[in-house]
Amino acid sequence: MEMNKKEIEKKFLIRYPSEEVLSLIDEKKRSRIIQTYLLSEEGITARIRMREYFDHVKYTKTEKKRISNISCFEDERELGESEYQNELEAADPKRNPIEKERLLLDFGGHIFEIDLYPFWKDRAIMEIELSEETEAFDLPPFIEIIKDVTEDKRYKNAKLALDIPYDEI
Numbered sequence: 001m002e003m004n005k006k007e008i009e010k011k012f013l014i015r016y017p018s019e020e021v022l023s024l025i026d027e028k029k030r031s032r033i034i035q036t037y038l039l040s041e042e043g044i045t046a047r048i049r050m051r052e053y054f055d056h057v058k059y060t061k062t063e064k065k066r067i068s069n070i071s072c073f074e075d076e077r078e079l080g081e082s083e084y085q086n087e088l089e090a091a092d093p094k095r096n097p098i099e100k101e102r103l104l105l106d107f108g109g110h111i112f113e114i115d116l117y118p119f120w121k122d123r124a125i126m127e128i129e130l131s132e133e134t135e136a137f138d139l140p141p142f143i144e145i146i147k148d149v150t151e152d153k154r155y156k157n158a159k160l161a162l163d164i165p166y167d168e169i
Contacts, residue, residue, distance in 0.1 A: 007073075010148070012149060013123055013167075014123065015144035015146060016124050021143070033052075035100075036098075037092045098157050098161050102115055122169065126145075
């Protein structure tokens with residue numbers, strides 16, 4: 001795969017959203033994700049993902065090469081179900097699959113992705129993709145930000161597949 005797309009992303013540890021906030025997010029903006037990390041060459045993070053939407057399932061393979069804590073080059077392509085099943089054979093045995101529910105939140109002209117993980121009941125992760133590292137954005141005031149974890153590698157999904165941080169919040 002050729003790394004041809006630059007991804008710029010900010011990541012926040014947030015307090016688990018209230019039922020009131022969760023009820024605002026339409027079923028069509030929710031999906032269930034199972035993400036499996038693959039054995040890959042040094043400096044490349046490879047994963048496959050099964051994403052269940054309310055009306056269909058999508059399979060993808062993504063490879064990322066980190067440029068900085070906020071940016072990476074990324075290549076993603078869609079897979080068929082049988083290709084996905086074949087790719088599972090190259091799963092990294094040291095990493096657990098990551099399961100999460102993803103909610104898409106439109107706010108301030110941006111889409112925020114909120115990931116709810118089964119291993120946390122008091123916190124979640126919220127990400128925003130930006131077009132440039134210095135792009136300005138407003139955080140949703142009804143989401144309680146615990147801290148910016150963009151530069152904290154422990155909160156990257158590839159690291160969560162190895163070990164889950166339980167910092168005091």
